[in-house]
Amino acid sequence: MKSLSEIDTVSKRATRAADFSWGIAEEVGKNIRLLEMFGLPGIKNLNYYYKSRNKKNFEKLNHITAENKTKELEFCPIIAGVNFMDQVKTLENLNEIRFEKIAYPLLFLPFISRASEIIGRKLFLKIDNKEFLLNYNNSIYSNTLTHGILEIGNILSIKFLKNIDFFSENEWNELYKLSEDTFVEENDSLKKNAAGAGLTDND
């Protein structure tokens, strides 16, 4: 089994060899390490993407907007991803961002995962019918178990989820009430002596 350190190093060097800058290569090294750690086929997709770059060109998406449509070619997932991550703080005011035709979109995914950590918000990524919930770069929840190569994402959308609870106030209160059973009811003596500050803490 390859170590994550080897995966990072080889991905970084291969990315540089594929003519990306060293700085971007560093990002891709970290990303592929992340994908493989989460059980997603990073190496496989990176390898096939770099092979396909020998045969065709991809469009560089430098400025991310609410709607990102290709003029002709498919978007490069690395350039689109790095710019999304870099620009995420200005993009989070938008509710949803859409992309058309991103090549090898699994390579785009770790940038979104890291963006989720940067802004401290959960992000919901949809690649055609595949859904990914990105939890602050700590985990990725998906409705798809994919071990293969995903050559293209025709329609992609990213939703910035609000930092809200995924449970009702009632559910919270019920559980809170149960948790209170670990507390000790204070009698006068405890009130007087156990806190240290006494009954009056005004000075």
Place this chain on the structure above:
Amino acid sequence: MKIELRDPNIVMKLSRLGSFHQSKLSFLRSFLKEFKDWKYKKDLFELDEFGHGVAVYSFNKNNRVYSLICFANDLDEKERSDRVIATKWDAAFTLYDGSPTKKDIERLKNEVPKQEVGRLSYKELTLSRANKSVRVFDHVVESLSKGIQPDINLLSKVGYLYRTTAVYGSGKFGLADRFRIKNREEIYGPFRLEMMLVYLVRQFTFDQVNHVAKNKDPKKAIALDLEICRNLGIGNSTGLGMAPFIVNHPTLLHNWIHARETALKNIREIKNIKNEDSDLFKNCLKRSVKNITSWNTDSKYQQKKIETLFNDLNIFINFLENNFNFSKEFAFNEIYLWLEKNSGDECVEYVVSMMMEPYNDIINPLVKKMSSEEENYFNIPTDRKVMELKEILENKYSQILNIDFSKKENNKNFWFISKNKEEPRLADRFKENGADLEQPLAIARDIKKLFEKLSLSKNSSTIDKFLAKNNDLRHVVRRAFIVEKFPYSEIQDNTIGESIIPIDMLRLKLSFFGASKFDPRSDKWLRICMFQGAPLAEQLNNYDDHWIYNSLN
């Protein structure tokens, strides 16, 4: 009195970093301290009469076990080479996480001796190989088998029976990734498992030499005297492989240097020095001078450094004994200021190391701060402004920005990775091929480029917009934001200039390892010695913390 930390523009110059020496902060010393109450055991020793076979040594405590597995092989004289291009060695080692089964040993027997072309697993933590100093090893075997102890002078000159030529860890060749083990308290200090490997290898070399001598003449042979063993270390040949490490791990480098600088600052701030502390300082200093005289090197460069150090130290000791009184306030600060005025870099840094000796209370907490969670500082704060980045460069790289990289001498070399061994190398870009595949280690040049590009950008613009057009400089944008928080993270020198001495980078790292006897064999590789004078494994539970100055050699 409040003393400021030393200026990174002075400390982080290569000439200064290349003058660092081992200290109480060094990893091999902190390793011994951490493992002194672990139970040491020789678990397996199955060698033939020539010393070839398998041995296993372990440290264990509270159900945690680390085992060194040694494979000693027959090696044709013609195949013995310390160079990284070698493919066979006298012995190969791995540090195993736990107690290996027979099946593990069988598996590793096929992989460990192959080193870089073998495959290890997440159960193995570090990997290394070593060659005998044949001259010394044979002499010791010959002497012991005749019932006499070997010639101390010869041993003293070399300092070891074996020298390692590489020690790998952190996920290389399938070894365990750092994330698997980083939360273990006993290894919360850099390179602790690498140090453990080297330390146990040292024990193996003594057991092997005794074993071979005994087999040579079972009736007459005696064991190598324990005091002689204690005064032998493990040699190490090391080259450029180490140099990029300190560039590629900026926050880790900062934490090492910051620990050293904080120690110095805290010691200079001590108002009244206790007699016992000044006595210990003076004692260590005087005893250490003997070690300097035992450095043997053919390198003119190093000979000159040793000579200057030796002379400066003698002048300093004379000053200390005849013109200095430790009863004055802030005595160590006085000493430091005197050194800066009267001594060279080598001597200043040597004495700085010595100053730490009496102060466990200052040093011990710093040892625990010398690792780094590098991932936490990887992301670029792209919402910051161009103006802010420019200010960082002006403040943190002021001398670098004065270098003119259009001059050939400032742009002479390039760093690359050799295809043969995947190891870093340095070459002249105007004479050799390959500069188009240059590694991102020309930080000074790229920082200057970044500054020039920023100067053409709108100050109020944000970094995300700058990067969208200038991703070729992304690697140095990241570094600049790191250096803003970690001022000792960057070498304040030109690593591609004509006058670069790469072994300065190696010496910096090796000094933190705790190496001694720096012996440069060229400007790109050197030999050193580790653990010379260190307590033997069975003496660990009761040893002198200042063992490094007790060496007889």
